[in-house]
Amino acid sequence: MTITTEPFEMSLAALRARRGNKWNRYPADVMPAWVADMDFTIAEPIQRAIEKLIVEERDYGYGYRAGENSLPAAFAHRMNDRYGWAIDQDLVLNVTGTVQGMFVSTMGLSEPGDGVLIQTPIYPPFLMTIEKSGRRLVENPLRDTGSGWELDIEGMRAAADAGTKVLLFCNPHNPTGRVYTREELQAVGDLAVERDLVIISDEVHADLIYSGHKHIPIATLSPEIAARTVTLTAASKGFNLAALRCSVIYFGSQALRERFRRVLPDYVLGSSSVVGIDATVAAWYHGQPWLDEVLKKLEANRDYVAQFIKDQMPGIRHHPPQGTYLSWLNCEDLGLPGESPYHFFLEEAKVGFNQGGDFGPLGKNSVRLNFATSREVLDEVLGRMADAIERAPALAR
Amino acid sequence: MTITTEPFEMSLAALRARRGNKWNRYPADVMPAWVADMDFTIAEPIQRAIEKLIVEERDYGYGYRAGENSLPAAFAHRMNDRYGWAIDQDLVLNVTGTVQGMFVSTMGLSEPGDGVLIQTPIYPPFLMTIEKSGRRLVENPLRDTGSGWELDIEGMRAAADAGTKVLLFCNPHNPTGRVYTREELQAVGDLAVERDLVIISDEVHADLIYSGHKHIPIATLSPEIAARTVTLTAASKGFNLAALRCSVIYFGSQALRERFRRVLPDYVLGSSSVVGIDATVAAWYHGQPWLDEVLKKLEANRDYVAQFIKDQMPGIRHHPPQGTYLSWLNCEDLGLPGESPYHFFLEEAKVGFNQGGDFGPLGKNSVRLNFATSREVLDEVLGRMADAIERAPALAR
Numbered sequence: 001m002t003i004t005t006e007p008f009e010m011s012l013a014a015l016r017a018r019r020g021n022k023w024n025r026y027p028a029d030v031m032p033a034w035v036a037d038m039d040f041t042i043a044e045p046i047q048r049a050i051e052k053l054i055v056e057e058r059d060y061g062y063g064y065r066a067g068e069n070s071l072p073a074a075f076a077h078r079m080n081d082r083y084g085w086a087i088d089q090d091l092v093l094n095v096t097g098t099v100q101g102m103f104v105s106t107m108g109l110s111e112p113g114d115g116v117l118i119q120t121p122i123y124p125p126f127l128m129t130i131e132k133s134g135r136r137l138v139e140n141p142l143r144d145t146g147s148g149w150e151l152d153i154e155g156m157r158a159a160a161d162a163g164t165k166v167l168l169f170c171n172p173h174n175p176t177g178r179v180y181t182r183e184e185l186q187a188v189g190d191l192a193v194e195r196d197l198v199i200i201s202d203e204v205h206a207d208l209i210y211s212g213h214k215h216i217p218i219a220t221l222s223p224e225i226a227a228r229t230v231t232l233t234a235a236s237k238g239f240n241l242a243a244l245r246c247s248v249i250y251f252g253s254q255a256l257r258e259r260f261r262r263v264l265p266d267y268v269l270g271s272s273s274v275v276g277i278d279a280t281v282a283a284w285y286h287g288q289p290w291l292d293e294v295l296k297k298l299e300a301n302r303d304y305v306a307q308f309i310k311d312q313m314p315g316i317r318h319h320p321p322q323g324t325y326l327s328w329l330n331c332e333d334l335g336l337p338g339e340s341p342y343h344f345f346l347e348e349a350k351v352g353f354n355q356g357g358d359f360g361p362l363g364k365n366s367v368r369l370n371f372a373t374s375r376e377v378l379d380e381v382l383g384r385m386a387d388a389i390e391r392a393p394a395l396a397r
Numbered sequence: 398m399t400i401t402t403e404p405f406e407m408s409l410a411a412l413r414a415r416r417g418n419k420w421n422r423y424p425a426d427v428m429p430a431w432v433a434d435m436d437f438t439i440a441e442p443i444q445r446a447i448e449k450l451i452v453e454e455r456d457y458g459y460g461y462r463a464g465e466n467s468l469p470a471a472f473a474h475r476m477n478d479r480y481g482w483a484i485d486q487d488l489v490l491n492v493t494g495t496v497q498g499m500f501v502s503t504m505g506l507s508e509p510g511d512g513v514l515i516q517t518p519i520y521p522p523f524l525m526t527i528e529k530s531g532r533r534l535v536e537n538p539l540r541d542t543g544s545g546w547e548l549d550i551e552g553m554r555a556a557a558d559a560g561t562k563v564l565l566f567c568n569p570h571n572p573t574g575r576v577y578t579r580e581e582l583q584a585v586g587d588l589a590v591e592r593d594l595v596i597i598s599d600e601v602h603a604d605l606i607y608s609g610h611k612h613i614p615i616a617t618l619s620p621e622i623a624a625r626t627v628t629l630t631a632a633s634k635g636f637n638l639a640a641l642r643c644s645v646i647y648f649g650s651q652a653l654r655e656r657f658r659r660v661l662p663d664y665v666l667g668s669s670s671v672v673g674i675d676a677t678v679a680a681w682y683h684g685q686p687w688l689d690e691v692l693k694k695l696e697a698n699r700d701y702v703a704q705f706i707k708d709q710m711p712g713i714r715h716h717p718p719q720g721t722y723l724s725w726l727n728c729e730d731l732g733l734p735g736e737s738p739y740h741f742f743l744e745e746a747k748v749g750f751n752q753g754g755d756f757g758p759l760g761k762n763s764v765r766l767n768f769a770t771s772r773e774v775l776d777e778v779l780g781r782m783a784d785a786i787e788r789a790p791a792l793a794r
Contacts, residue, residue, distance in 0.1 A: 020458035037458035047455065054451045058444065060676075061417035061434035063640040096493060096642075096667030103664040125664070132662035243460040243671040245493075265529035267500040267522070270493030270667045274640040279457075 008040035008294065009374045015039055020243065026352040033381045034354045036174070036326060038240045038372035040297075042279075043290030046239060049282035050275055063274035068285075071277050075233075075248050078284035082206075085220045087250060091257050095269050096245035096276075098204045099125040101232040104269060105200045105249060106166060107133050108260040109230065115164030117156065117197070121328070121359035121366065123174040126202075130168070138164050141362055142176060144330075148319045149176040153187045160195050167197045171218065172205040175328040175359055175368045177321020179213040182221075189218055189225035198256070199229040204247070205324045207238025207291055210299045213322040219252045226252035230260075235283035238291055246276030298325050301371040301378060312386045325372035328356075332365035337395050341367050348395060349388035351381050405437035405691065406771045412436055417640065423749040430778045431751045433571070433723060435637045435769035437694075440687030443636060446679035447672055460671035465682075468674050472630075472645050475681035479603075482617050484647060488654050492666050493642035493673075495601040496522040498629040501666060502597045502646060503563060504530050505657040506627065512561030514553065514594070518725070518756035518763065520571040523599075527565070535561050538759055539573060541727075545716045546573040550584045557592050564594045569602040569612065572725040572756055572765045574718020576610040579618075586615055586622035595653070596626040601644070602721045604635025604688060607696045610719040616649045623649035627657075632680035635688055643673030695722050698768040698775060709783045722769035725753075729762035734792050738764050745792060746785035748778050 015023055022035050041047075053059070067073060072089035079085040095101045102125060106116060112134040118126050120141045130137045140159045143150040160167075169188065172179045180188070192199050199218060206215040219229040234247035251257040272280075305327050306320040317330035331341035338344040342355035345367060356366030371378055412420055419432050438444075450456070464470060469486035476482040492498045499522060503513060509531040515523050517538045527534045537556045540547040557564075566585065569576045577585075589596050596615060603612040616626040631644035648654040669677075702724050703717040714727035728738035735741040739752035742764060753763030768775055 018456045018458070019454065019461060020456050021461040022458050024461045024463070035459050039458075041455055042457055050451055054447055054672075057416065058438055059415045059417050060439055060638045060640045061415070061419050061436075062432050064416060064418040064421045066421070096669070099664055100667040103662060107665065128662075128664070132664070241457045243457045245668060245670040264665075265500060265525075267496055267525070267529070268504065268661075268665070270497040271642060272493070273642040273670045273673050275451075275672045276670050 010039055010041065012374070012376055015377070030346065030350045030352045031377065031380050031384060032352040033369050033373070034352050036237065036324075036370060037242050038294070038325065039374060039377060040240060040294060040372065042240050043283065043287045045286035045290075046241070046279050046282045049278045053275060053278050063277065065274065065277055065281070069281055071246070071248065071272075071280060074281040074284040075250070079217070083215075083217055083220055085217055091251040091254065093249040093251070093266065093269070094271055094277075095247050095249055096272055098202060098232045098234055098236070098247045100269070101247055101249045102126065102129050102168065102200060102202060103133065104264055105230045105232070105260070106130070106135060106168065108264040109198045109200070109256070110135060110165045113163070114166065115161060116166045116168050117160055117164050118168050119151065119170065119173065121175060121356065121363035122170060124358040126168055126170065127360060135166070136163065139360070142173070142178070144317070149173070149178045151178070151180060151184050151188070153184070153191065156188070157191055160191065160197065164195065165197060167192055167199045169199055169201045169218065171201060171203055172208065172215065172323030174205060174324055175326050175354075175363070176319070177324045177326055177328065179209055179215060179322040182216055185216055185218050186221055189221045192228060193224055197228065199225070200232065201229055202232045204232060204234050204237045206233060208295070208298065208325060209323040210295070210302065210321070215323065219250070227255065228252065230256065235280040235287070239283040239287050241276070241279050241283065244273070244276035244279050246272035246280045298372060301325070301375070302327070304375075304378065305369065305371050305382065308382045312382070313389055315389070325370060327369040327371060328366055329369055330366045334389060334392065336389070336392050341365060344392070345385060345388060348391065349384040351384050407436055407438065409771070409773055412774070427743065427747045427749045428774060428777050428781060429749045430766050430770070431749050433634065433721075433767060434639050435691070435722065436771060436774060437637060437691065437769065439637050440680065440684045442683035442687075443638070443676050443679040446675045450672060450675050460674065462671065462674055462678070466678055468643070468645065468669075468677060471678040471681040472647070476614070480612075480614055480617055482614055488648040488651065490646040490648070490663065490666070491668050491674075492644050492646055493669055495599060495629045495631055495633070495644045497666070498644050498646045499523065499526050499565065499597060499599060500530065501661055502627045502629070502657070503527070503532060503565065505661045506595045506597070506653070507532060507562045510560070511563065512558060513563045513565050514557055514561050515565050516548065516567065516570065518572060518753065518760035519567060521755040523565055523567065524757060532563070533560065536757070539570070539575070541714070546570070546575045548575070548577060548581050548585070550581070550588065553585070554588055557588065557594065561592065562594060564589055564596045566596055566598045566615065568598060568600055568615065569605065569720030571602060571721055572723050572751075572760075573716070574721045574723055574725065576606055576612060576719040579613055582613055582615050583618055586618045589625060590621055594625065596622070597629065598626055599629045601629060601631050601634045603630060605692070605695065605722060606720040607692070607699065607718070612720065616647070624653065625649065627653065632677040632684070636680040636684050638673070638676050638680065641670070641673035641676050643669035643677045695769060698722070698770075698772075699724070701772075701775065702766065702768050702779065705779045709779070710786055712786070722767060724766040724768060725763055726766055727763045731786060731789065733786075733789050738762060741789070742782060742785060745788065746781040748781050
């Protein structure tokens with residue numbers, strides 16, 4: 001089997017043959033629409049870089065990537081190119097995933113029992129980080145205004161008690177797809193300064209932003225905010241490289257870097273394979289044209305999902321995401337039978353979403369849909385949902 | 398450039414063109430004989446497995462490797478196949494390197510200030526683990542009997558004070574190449590039980606054992622010893638896959654596993670790429686015929702080095718290793734000029750070894766030579782050494 005890199009959309013048969021998590025978690029009669037990776041082949045320059053390594057060089061001894069081939073240099077290039085952000089390469093730390101980055105940043109920069117502020121509903125590893133590290137959950141729900149999701153700054157101020165030491169931030173926000181404005185970020189940054197919070201900012205979805213919106217790394221707002229900010233990012237989400245396990249922790253100051261290193265020596269973190277590094281480097285220098293094409297497709301899919309819901313499943317509350325390829329669908333008003341909408345759709349529609357309850361109790365009536373797939377798969381997912389909803393009243397009896 | 402996988406010996410020109418650490422750390426006029434990877438291409442089944450992934454499947458979404466394709470299953474197969482050791486797959490933890498495994502095991506299973514017992518001279522990350530984690534070095538030097546390296550069990554007993562909690566063990570021992578006998582291991586295990594030590598056993602060189610010797614995982618000695626032992630291993634050393642970053646921590650009991658998890662949640666450790674996992678799985682099921690061939694070559698190189706030293710550099714004290722492809726060369730009697738033998742050979746012979754002093758103060762007059770290379774490179778390394786030694790008296794004036 002040979003799959004060409006362009007066009008990047010894959011047939012259902014090719015997708016079903018994949019060995020990754022997305023197409024293997026659920027039985028074959030279920031259409032998966034969950035985990036956040038894309039059903040597309042990757043960018044040609046990335047594929048070429050890793051084929052060069054694997055097919056031509058076949059060099060698997062201890063890696064060495066210096067100069068512009070190094071991960072810190074590629075990260076510096078990308079941040080400058082996208083945000084005009086001049087980073088210090090000495091403050092870049094390689095880890096194998098953004099969730100790992102979240103865990104180690106939280107453990108390295110706070111103490112057990114410290115409060116960690118998050119905006120719920122939230123990507124489940126945020127909750128796991130707090131729970132498994134013995135920190136204390138400080139919850140600041142996003143507000144559904146009826147026309148979108150709003151950051152509740154006053155609520156954040158009220159929630160952040162004296163024992164709150166960390167803001168575990170997510171921008172673009174997963175699962176709501178909010179891309180925060182400069183004004184919102186400034187308010188968040190100011191509060192962090194006022195309350196002396198460390199900001200751990202997961203910006204792994206930063207590459208996935210739709211028309212009319214703009215990603216702003218919170219560390220770029222001011223030197224004062226940067227000095228207390230750890231930025232987590234990777235090429236893995238935008239360029240679809242999750243399995244290659246390569247992410248970056250960027251410390252906004254030497255002081256933060258040193259404080260972290262004293263608790264968790266670098267060797268604790270492990271490191272990425274040369275495959276992950278070469279792929280990330282290729283993505284950050286040469287991946288943007290591909291990403292621009294993918295974003296057009298994703299934006300069209302986003303709009304398609306929104307329109308379909310409006311037309312065929314108007315009982316679902318849904319605000320089209322400003323970024324990410326995830327739609328957060330509140331099914332509360334549908335009054336579906338069964339344990340949760342997740343279970344309903346899995347059993348009755350044979351569609352496998354992410355379960356809303358995993359994103360915190362606020363999410364229990366929601367599911368997260370991944371629309372980074374072919375129109376063929378998307379039509380099947382949405383069609384099955386609509387059919388099941390239509391059958392729901394009969395099922396509930 | 399295409400490099401065939403067989404024969405596995407590479408030309409000097411091909412080696413010089415490599416992008417890894419070994420051939421790039423030193424200037425081009427220096428012949429490298431340092432970091433522990435091999436100047437050979439890898440086994441065909443491993444190359445095929447990763448080419449399948451990269452060239453055919455091109456699937457980089459979140460990985461999923463179940464059943465016999467999973468790392469725990471392949472580890473179980475390998476341990477059973479080589480040692481008749483029945484492991485529990487639930488006690489296998491994936492990390493990205495054996496040094497990472499050493500750091501996290503030490504930090505997860507002891508407290509700052511605890512004593513950590515090691516056999517010196519020792520692979521530098523052992524010393525770094527103790528220093529950077531704030532543990533206390535408890536030193537138990539190996540004894541040079543004149544005819545080989547001996548584990549000093551009585552010295553170990555004397556060194557292990559009440560505050561000593563961990564034995565950070567290395568078998569086969571790096572840098573001396575000792576492969577411990579069952580009797581030695583039993584004595585070590587008994588002492589660990591007697592003094593209630595956790596054994597963290599780095600066995601990453603276990604695949605590299607020469608005629609007349611046999612690797613015995615210390616955890617196989619008895620259930621009582623297993624219950625306190627963490628075994629660190631990987632396919633990376635024997636199968637030359639360091640850059641793919643895939644290692645295993647194996648906990649000898651559920652209690653040890655739980656104790657570790659409470660201090661360091663699994664997410665702290667990150668995880669290997671699917672490339673590293675698929676390569677390791679292929680190595681553990683299908684790599685042994687290649688390894689058998691490599692071992693013949695390595696054993697011949699080992700003997701060649703020993704004979705050359707005996708004939709041409711008799712002032713070097715050297716015990717041919719029983720395992721590993723590393724020769725530990727004590728140059729004290731040569732009375733070389735300069736800061737250390739490492740600096741002497743680097744500057745005067747243009748040969749880049751590992752510096753003995755990095756293996757602890759006991760190693761300051763030694764260098765570590767890596768003989769996993771072509772005869773062409775080895776001849777150059779040894780020839781340059783002998784020439785420089787011949788010129789040393791003139792240089793010292």
